[in-house]
Amino acid sequence: MFFIDTHCHLDDTSFGNFASNIYQKARLSGVEVVINPSRNINGFNKIKTLSNSNNGIFYSFGIHPLDISLNFRSDLDFLYKSVTDVIDDKKFIGIGEIGLDFRNIYDNTNIYVQKECFIRQLLIAEEFSLPLIIHSVKSHDIVLSFLRKRHNSGGIIHSFSGSYQQAHSFIDLGFLLGFGGAITYKRNMKVRYNASALPLDSIVLETDSPYMLPSWLNRDKGVLNSPCELISIAFTLAKLRNCSLGEIANITTKNAFNISSKLNYKSY
Numbered sequence: 001m002f003f004i005d006t007h008c009h010l011d012d013t014s015f016g017n018f019a020s021n022i023y024q025k026a027r028l029s030g031v032e033v034v035i036n037p038s039r040n041i042n043g044f045n046k047i048k049t050l051s052n053s054n055n056g057i058f059y060s061f062g063i064h065p066l067d068i069s070l071n072f073r074s075d076l077d078f079l080y081k082s083v084t085d086v087i088d089d090k091k092f093i094g095i096g097e098i099g100l101d102f103r104n105i106y107d108n109t110n111i112y113v114q115k116e117c118f119i120r121q122l123l124i125a126e127e128f129s130l131p132l133i134i135h136s137v138k139s140h141d142i143v144l145s146f147l148r149k150r151h152n153s154g155g156i157i158h159s160f161s162g163s164y165q166q167a168h169s170f171i172d173l174g175f176l177l178g179f180g181g182a183i184t185y186k187r188n189m190k191v192r193y194n195a196s197a198l199p200l201d202s203i204v205l206e207t208d209s210p211y212m213l214p215s216w217l218n219r220d221k222g223v224l225n226s227p228c229e230l231i232s233i234a235f236t237l238a239k240l241r242n243c244s245l246g247e248i249a250n251i252t253t254k255n256a257f258n259i260s261s262k263l264n265y266k267s268y
């Protein structure tokens with residue numbers, strides 16, 4: 001079976017110098033392809049190096065809504081230049097992680113800055129016809145309205161936490177919905193319902209590692225989430241949908257390949 005972890009931060013400092021080893025371990029268990037989006041411009045070099053030294057690691061560049069710096073306008077200029085530098089890199093697949101996160105908003109300036117940053121990055125994706133890896137928390141309707149105004153090349157709404165109806169609105173715009181560790185908690189009824197009821201051809205798997213621990217990992221014991229957990233997450237999805245692990249592997253992998261032709265297994 002062949003699995004794709006569509007969202008994983010192997011460049012995160014918590015993986016130390018072991019990111020390549022962790023990927024190779026995941027690969028042996030069947031998670032052959034991993035997409036590593038960036039959180040901010042400081043990660044670009046590390047992510048590119050990691051990707052270039054491991055066949056199955058692909059990457060995207062973007063500025064996460066919770067990682068926007070005071071110099072965000074010059075960061076956006078740097079992002080634009082970086083995208084032009086790597087546009088022909090066969091491992092560079094899109095713009096992300098970008099989006100809106102309205103979880104802990106205390107002032108309108110933050111909302112304004114997040115929106116400006118998001119729009120600028122949507123324009124870069126549009127200019128280069130690149131797919132998007134989107135982070136949307138308590139902002140789905142606004143994200144949808146922004147996406148409707150732009151010609152976009154689809155992509156993934158990662159760790160999808162919206163309603164069943166909002167899921168269909170994203171699907172109608174050409175997006176896939178990412179599900180990961182959140183589906184392993186019984187209390188997450190909405191997410192589990194969406195994962196069980198949405199069409200399987202609109203779903204991709206992710207670990208969001210080292211974040212979003214699945215229920216069987218204990219944060220207190222310092223255990224790290226990694227792409228190695230993807231198959232157990234896939235097994236949870238198979239149980240929720242009452243289908244086989246093989247079917248989950250085949251269809252979610254096929255869905256992920258549709259994001260970018262560069263991901264095609266034979267190309268690397």
Ligand SMILES: [Zn+2]
Pocket residue numbers: 007009037097208
């Ligand atoms: Zn992420």
